[in-house]
Each structure stands twice: as structure tokens, then as C-alpha cells.
Amino acid sequence: MAGAQARLLGPVTAFIDDEQIDLGAPRQLAVFATLAAHPAQVVDREQLVNAVWGNDAPTTVMNSIYTYVARLRNRLEPLRSHRAPSELLASDGSGYMLQIPAKQIDSHLFVEHLADARTLQRGAELEAAVAKLDRGLALWRGTAYGGAVGPFAEAERTRLAELRLVALEDRAELLLELDHPDMVSGDLVGLVRRHPLRERLWYLLMRCHVQLGRHAEAVKEYNELRRLLADELGVDPSERLQRLYGEILRGIPARGRDDRAGGTDRAQPVPLAQLAREVPGFTGRIGELHDLHAQVRDAETAGESAAVMLTGPPGGGKTALAVRFAHAIADRYPDGQLQLDLRGFAATDPMSTAEALEHLVAALGGPSTSTRDVERQSAVYRSLIAGRRMLILLDNAVSAQQVRPLLPGDSSCLVIVTSRNRLAGLTARDGVRRIAVEPLPYHDAKRLFTRAVGQSVGPWTQPAVWQLMDACGGLPLALRIAAALITEAPSATDVITQFTENDLLDSLHVAGDTEASLSSVFEWSYRALDNDGAQMFRSLALLDNSIFTLADAAASSGYSNCHARKLLSALVNASLVRELGQNRFQMDKLIFAYARQLQRLNGRVDPMPLRRVVGRTPIETASTRGCPAGVPYSEGNS
Known part of the structure; x- marks a missing residue:
């Protein structure tokens, strides 16, 4: 709707044709804010519940969602008749979509201005970059998401406040590069006093003092920071600040526009931006994302090294x-x-730690070395990143020993580790915070699958389609492979029939790509087990159900209860088995099917096509919210 606007960078407000709308009570406000944060996207009801109530949702929460949405529609479109569809707040059956363009929502416009400024900066268009930042910062009217409650509003409030602070820092640095220290001096003094542990601000303030000819003030600021860090955190200023301090003492001028050799712009450094592309259609994980933001925030507040796994x-x-x-x-x-x-x-x-350090040191511009002395390589690596605000993603780790030498030596960096193993040693010895990533709950699995398949299957009432989705057990890779095979086949019906009549696990693969094959992906975990662990894994396929007890596992494997318990703990550590409670365990559906596939090679179990995967292991968790396996989607059970 052309005349509609949403504003989140301050008190949450909405405008229709320049007239402000009263959005109601805090939770109703939070529902609107959550929808505005995802413009032109369907936000399902379960997402709204998690965003507004978190883990404190009452049993009547869905009634509250319906009530808040109805009230918002009445306030946004008071002249709409009761039976007419809403132009602004649409429903697709599973959730709701706010139909306000992103360019008419201030938080999205702010992020767009920041991205444009970075692009202009890389192209050495510094004055244009400053103008973009000024336009973005002018959108702020106070604390973001003002008046809204709930975990999503809290996380967004923190995220956007950090982005605003980064924008202010970027603006100050650009103006110093343009040799305009007088334009940022006052702002930097105020920012440093409000954020005394943010070393980048101190660095910029010291540069500003030097460019203004106030060298004594710059030295005074450094000494004040050094005392503050020693008292509060027991650490010294970063290497970057120490270098600047040394340059000031030696009389080396701060770098500004006039310091560029030959009167020409210096070459812009190539930024380190190695993150892989985001997977299109990413779905769910609101709780995990909230936990990640909270863990990083808590670590930084405590002055600790931020490392999550x-x-x-x-x-x-x-x-x-x-x-x-x-x-x-x-x-x-x-x-x-x-x-x-x-x-x-x-x-x-697996990559050796020495090889990993070699890659990281090279990326950081460090010296090339043929040494395989991990201790020396790790020392070089930590020296290169000391005091730098960097994010390091260490994907697909196998052990704590592989990761430990790759952890930075100070708190300026964030490290994210992913692993199929629990790597308890990193938590116990190194304080790495662990977050468990479970299979997607029913509503998120359904949303991911329907998005990926699109209109390839026709009306979403075919029980076979929902059986297939349910049999994937909430594993995103399985759901995406199944959807890809359906969408790329000449006949979706033939593919679904193939899944129904053949071994499901054998069917879930993309030809020529081992990383898009469930059997291959499971095999890599299976190969990492020792002999007894592998035997225990295979023996679990002899059970009638994927939910079992310690006694069941001991009986099927022939091991004693004590040894069986030890082996099950190893399988839990490898994320091949989940522990539900005291001596009660569960294998995810497709992992159970893989164990049966291994046993079938020995002639001990029968193939397990889709209809038996569904029949043997129905969804038994509360996350289904009353949607049993194989039940077709309808408005009533969404």
C-alpha cells in the first residue's frame, strides 16, 4: 500500500497517508513490529508466538494472536468491510504478511544506506559514503522497537543499536580520512564517554586529536584507556592502539587526506569477507538465532572472548x-x-590444525612458512588478529584438539564453530558456549518444504507429499533434496511414487554430488566411530522403534548395560542418537533408516521404503502442535 509506512527506529509506529495509527498494547505492538521486520514475507503463527512470548507462551496464545491481528487490521484499515480481504495485513493460512514495501520501513532503509555507504567507500567515493551514512542516521528517533516487548524485539533492539554505533564509527573514520577532524571531535568525545570499553572509538578519538594538533590530548586519552582496561578487564589496549600510541610518541602524523603519497588516493585494502553465501529460503531457527545474539552479547558484556558452537x-x-x-x-x-x-x-x-593455521595466517597477510610447528603457527596467528574486530567461522570441526589452537588470544574477535560432535572439551576448558541445533519442528519443516517445492505438486492435499515431508524427520538437507528432486522431475507424481516404493534413503540423493546425498552425509559420521561404536549403531537397527531404552540397546548389541551405556554416550556425542531422559534414547528417522540400511547389507533387516518409515516412527514430540504424521495441511491444523 503506497501510503503506508512503518517506523521501528524509535517508538514503534505506523502511518497511513501521513496519519499516525494507534497500534495498541505492547504485545499487539510487538506483533506488528515482528511483521514489519519481515516485509512482504509470511510470518507463521508459531514464529509470532516465539517472537512475542518466547518460552512463556500461555496455552491460549493462538487466540491472542488471532485477536491482535484482527485489532491491527481494524486500526490499519478502519473503513474495510468485515468480509473484505485486508490490503495491508494478509493471511495465507499458516501465518500473516504485512504488505508494506521495505523502502517504506525505516529499519530496512537504514540497513540499505549502510550497505550503500560501504560500497561507495570501497570505490573511494568517501564524501558520497558520508552522505549515505548521514541519511541513514537521520532516520533514528530514539531506542529501536520502543514500546514493543518479547525476545525478538529485544534482539532486534540490540542488533540495530550496534549497527547504529558502527555507522557512527564509520562516519567518523571517513571524515578523518577526508581531513575534517573538526566535524567529529565533539561526537567522538561523547561516544567514548558513553561506550568506554569500545576501543575503536578511542582509536578514532586519538587520531582526531592528532589531526587537530592536540598530541598531548591524544596521549592523555591513551593513558586513560590503559588505566580503564587494566581496572575493568585486566588487559592492555589492543595492538592497533599501541601502534598508534607509538607513532604519536615518535611524531608520525595521523593519516588524513593530505598524507597520501603524490596527492593521489591510497589504494583501498581488499576487505576480508570470506563468508559463504546464505542459503536462499532459510526458514525458522528464531530461537537459536536469539540464543546466539544473547550468548555473544553476554560474552562481550563480561569482557570475555566470544566463542559459540x-x-x-x-x-x-x-x-x-x-x-x-x-x-x-x-x-x-x-x-x-x-x-x-x-x-x-x-x-x-579432516584438515590438520597446522594446515588450518596456514590458511588463516595466509588470509591475514602473515608470513608464509613451511613449519608445521602448531605452537609457533598459533602464536603468529594470534599476533595477527590481536586487537582486530574480526569474525571467524570454523565449520565442520571434528575435535576440540583441532579447534583449540585456532581460538584468538583476546576478546576482540568472535569465533563460531560448527560440529556434529559435541566437543565438550571446548566448553569445559575453553568456555565456548554450545547451542544444540535440533531437527526443524513440524511447522518450520512444512514451511521450508512448501517454499522449496512451490507449485510443482499442485494442490497441497496429497497425503503422499505430506508423508514424504514427515519422513524427512525435520532435517533441512533431506527436505531440500526431496523438494529438488520433485521440482526437477518431469512428473512430480512419478518421483513421489519412487519414494513410496523404494528405500527412501537411497532415493534422497542428487546424482553426481556426494554432499547432496543423505547416505554419504551419514556415512561420514559413521566412519568416525570406533569398532564397538559402529557395532552398537548397526545393532540399533534391529529394534522395532527408533525410541528405545538402555536395556533395549544392550539386548540388541549383546553388550553389558555398562558398556552399552558408554557406547550410547559416544553416539550421543556424535549426534547420531539423542538422549530423551534417564536411559531413554531416540534416533532421528533417517539416521535410523541408515542404520537399517547398514544391517540390511548383512541380510538382517528388510528395506525400509517411505510408507514404513512413516508407519514405524510417527512424530511424537510436542512440536507437531497436534499435526500427526501424514495428515494433509489445512487451515484447521496450521
Whole structure:
């Protein structure tokens, strides 16, 4: 709607044809704000519940959602008749979509201005970049998401406040490059006093003092920062600040526009931006993203090294989640982002720590070395990143020993680790915060699958389609492979029939791509087990159900209860088995099917086509919200 606007960079407000709309009570306001944060996207009801109530949702929460949406529609479109469809707040059956263009929502416009400024800066168009930042900062009217409550509003409030601070820092740095220290001096003094532990601001303030000829003031600021960091955190200023301090003492001028050799612009450094592309159609994971933001915020507040770890089953979407989160906060790490696949579970051997350090040191512009002395390489690596605000994504790790030498030595960087193994040693010894990435709950799996398949199957009432989705057990990789095979086949019906009549696991693969084959992905985890662990894994296929007890596992494997317990713990650590409670365990559906496939090679179990996967292991968790396996989607059970 052309005359509609939403404003989130301050008190949450809406305008229709320049007239402000009363959006109601805080939770109703939060529903509107959540929808405005996802313009022209369907936000399903479960997402809204998680965003507004989090874990404190009452049993009547869906009634509240219906009530708030109805009231918002009445306030946004008071002249709309009761039966007429809403032009602004549409419903697709599973959720709601606010039909306001992103360019008419201030938070989206702010992020767009920041991105444009970065592009202009890379092209050495510094004055244009400053103008873009000024336009973006002018959109702010106070604390973001003012008046809204709930975990989503809190996380967005933190994220946007950090982006605003980064924009102010970028603007100050650009104006110093343009040799306009007088335009930022007062702003920097105020920002440093409000954010006394933010070293980039101190660095800019010291540069500003030097460019204004106030060298004594710059030295005074450095000494004040040094005392502050020693008292509050017990650390010294970053290497970058120490270098600047040394230059000031030696009389080296601060760098401004007039310091460029020959009167020409200096070459712009190539930014370190190694993050992989985000997976299109990323779905769900609101709770995990909120936890990631909270963990990083808590670590930074405590002055600790921010390191988080995502663990979960093969094919569970850990890397996609890590990349999504990394892109969301990349602006908070202006010195660059590194990403490295440690090949912990792949067709080739895991990457050695020495090789990983060699890659990282080379990316940071460090010296090339033929040494394989991990301790020396790690020292060089830590020296290169000391004091730099960098994000480092270490994907697909196999052990704590592989990762530990790759952790930075100070708190200026964020490290994100993904692994199928729990890597408890990193939590116990190194304080890395762990977040478990479970299979998608029913509503998110349904949304991902329907988005990926689109209109390829026709009306969404075919039980076979929903059986297939349910049999994927909430694993994003399985859902995407199944959807890709359906959409690319000449006849979707033939593909679904193939899934129904053949072994489902054998069917879930894309020809010529081992990383798009469920059997291959599971095999990489299976190969990492020792002999007894592999035997225990295979023996679980002899059970009638994927939910079992310690006694069941001991009986099927022939091991004692004590040894069986030890082996099950190893399978839990490898994310091949989940522990539900005291001596109660569960294998995810497709992992259970893979175990049966291994046993079938020995002639001990029958093939397990789609109809039996569904029949043997129905969804038994509360996340289905009353949608049993195989039930076709309808408005009533959404």
C-alpha cells in the first residue's frame, strides 16, 4: 500500500497517508513490529508466538494472536468491510504478511544506506559514503522497537543499536580520512564517554586529536584507556592502539587526506569477507538465532572472548544457521570475516590444525612458512588478529584438539564453530558456549518444504507429499533434496511414487554430488566411530522403534548395560542418537533408516521404503502442535 509506512527506529509506529495509527498494547505492538521486520514475507503463527512470548507462551496464545491481528487490521484499515480481504495485513493460512514495501520501513532503509555507504567507500567515493551514512542516521528517533516487548524485539533492539554505533564509527573514520577532524571531535568525545570499553572509538578519538594538533590530548586519552582496561578487564589496549600510541610518541602524523603519497588516493585494502553465501529460503531457527545474539552479547558484556558452537545431527542445517548469523552481525566486525571448512566430516581426511593455521595466517597477510610447528603457527596467528574486530567461522570441526589452537588470544574477535560432535572439551576448558541445533519442528519443516517445492505438486492435499515431508524427520538437507528432486522431475507424481516404493534413503540423493546425498552425509559420521561404536549403531537397527531404552540397546548389541551405556554416550556425542531422559534414547528417522540400511547389507533387516518409515516412527514430540504424521495441511491444523 503506497501510503503506508512503518517506523521501528524509535517508538514503534505506523502511518497511513501521513496519519499516525494507534497500534495498541505492547504485545499487539510487538506483533506488528515482528511483521514489519519481515516485509512482504509470511510470518507463521508459531514464529509470532516465539517472537512475542518466547518460552512463556500461555496455552491460549493462538487466540491472542488471532485477536491482535484482527485489532491491527481494524486500526490499519478502519473503513474495510468485515468480509473484505485486508490490503495491508494478509493471511495465507499458516501465518500473516504485512504488505508494506521495505523502502517504506525505516529499519530496512537504514540497513540499505549502510550497505550503500560501504560500497561507495570501497570505490573511494568517501564524501558520497558520508552522505549515505548521514541519511541513514537521520532516520533514528530514539531506542529501536520502543514500546514493543518479547525476545525478538529485544534482539532486534540490540542488533540495530550496534549497527547504529558502527555507522557512527564509520562516519567518523571517513571524515578523518577526508581531513575534517573538526566535524567529529565533539561526537567522538561523547561516544567514548558513553561506550568506554569500545576501543575503536578511542582509536578514532586519538587520531582526531592528532589531526587537530592536540598530541598531548591524544596521549592523555591513551593513558586513560590503559588505566580503564587494566581496572575493568585486566588487559592492555589492543595492538592497533599501541601502534598508534607509538607513532604519536615518535611524531608520525595521523593519516588524513593530505598524507597520501603524490596527492593521489591510497589504494583501498581488499576487505576480508570470506563468508559463504546464505542459503536462499532459510526458514525458522528464531530461537537459536536469539540464543546466539544473547550468548555473544553476554560474552562481550563480561569482557570475555566470544566463542559459540553449534552442534547437531548430520544434515541438520548447522552451517546454514552459522552463516545466517554471521552475515547478520558482520557489520560489528569491520576488520573482516574469515570462514574455513575444517573437513571434520567429509569425503577427504579432516584438515590438520597446522594446515588450518596456514590458511588463516595466509588470509591475514602473515608470513608464509613451511613449519608445521602448531605452537609457533598459533602464536603468529594470534599476533595477527590481536586487537582486530574480526569474525571467524570454523565449520565442520571434528575435535576440540583441532579447534583449540585456532581460538584468538583476546576478546576482540568472535569465533563460531560448527560440529556434529559435541566437543565438550571446548566448553569445559575453553568456555565456548554450545547451542544444540535440533531437527526443524513440524511447522518450520512444512514451511521450508512448501517454499522449496512451490507449485510443482499442485494442490497441497496429497497425503503422499505430506508423508514424504514427515519422513524427512525435520532435517533441512533431506527436505531440500526431496523438494529438488520433485521440482526437477518431469512428473512430480512419478518421483513421489519412487519414494513410496523404494528405500527412501537411497532415493534422497542428487546424482553426481556426494554432499547432496543423505547416505554419504551419514556415512561420514559413521566412519568416525570406533569398532564397538559402529557395532552398537548397526545393532540399533534391529529394534522395532527408533525410541528405545538402555536395556533395549544392550539386548540388541549383546553388550553389558555398562558398556552399552558408554557406547550410547559416544553416539550421543556424535549426534547420531539423542538422549530423551534417564536411559531413554531416540534416533532421528533417517539416521535410523541408515542404520537399517547398514544391517540390511548383512541380510538382517528388510528395506525400509517411505510408507514404513512413516508407519514405524510417527512424530511424537510436542512440536507437531497436534499435526500427526501424514495428515494433509489445512487451515484447521496450521
